Amino acid sequence: MTTGKLTILGCGSAMPTFQNSPSGQILELCDKAFMIDCGEGVQLTLRRMGLKTARLYNIFVSHLHGDHCFGLIGLISTLGMMSRRQPLHIYAHADLEKLLRPLLDYHCQDLSFEVVFHAINPRKAEVVYEDRTVSVSTIPLKHKVPCCGFLFTEKHRRADGNGGFYVESRRRYAYCSDTMYTEKILPLIEGTDTLFHEATYTEQYADKCKLTMHSTARQAAEIAKKAAVGQLIIGHYSARVDDHGLFLQEAKEVFPDTLMAEERQQYQI
């Protein structure tokens, strides 16, 4: 049984609003759950939605801006209170371990499970996770600090007719946040079934967007169009824009198959 479901836990940007929490997603692929980014408040949304964490073994963190990682210590502490036994693997820039270790040593001394940090190089496109059915590789992005997206590929082993097997790639999901417009990512995400691309600003804030090294909804759509992806999901909305319909409108003018990320919503990928 194959699954491909994306749950949005948070789709705001750095400033939390009543409408949006900072970044966080759960990707369910091949009966496994992967967390992508873990902004503050992500664990509350998980609980509110009744999502189980028993199948959650791996968390991928795009970069170390707070809106993508401030939720980790709270989540880990809560999982400890739930007497979790399975290890939790975190894939992130090497500095995350330096930052989190002292917090874990102080707040989570008797943690019932192991937290395993895997240092990734955000500047290089490479496979950082692989099991029998899923592989995850990095997508170097252009942002104020080292940052990468993640490409999730569902794999299937098929008989080759000669007693052997070959691996066939199926569904692919690309997560690209945070980044300014960069065509360097196109070869990495070309033909992806679903692309999540940040759309922090509308065109009205194009200057601010450039300064903060983010993308507008229109730019996200340009990338989706040039990469010929199946569908685009936009998110990481700035608190400056109240009407989220504007993001969708501007993106759809360029790439009609655009969906707007909304918290606690689930998407087939």
Ligand SMILES: [Zn+2]
């Ligand atoms: Zn961000």
Ligand SMILES: [Zn+2]
């Ligand atoms: Zn950022």
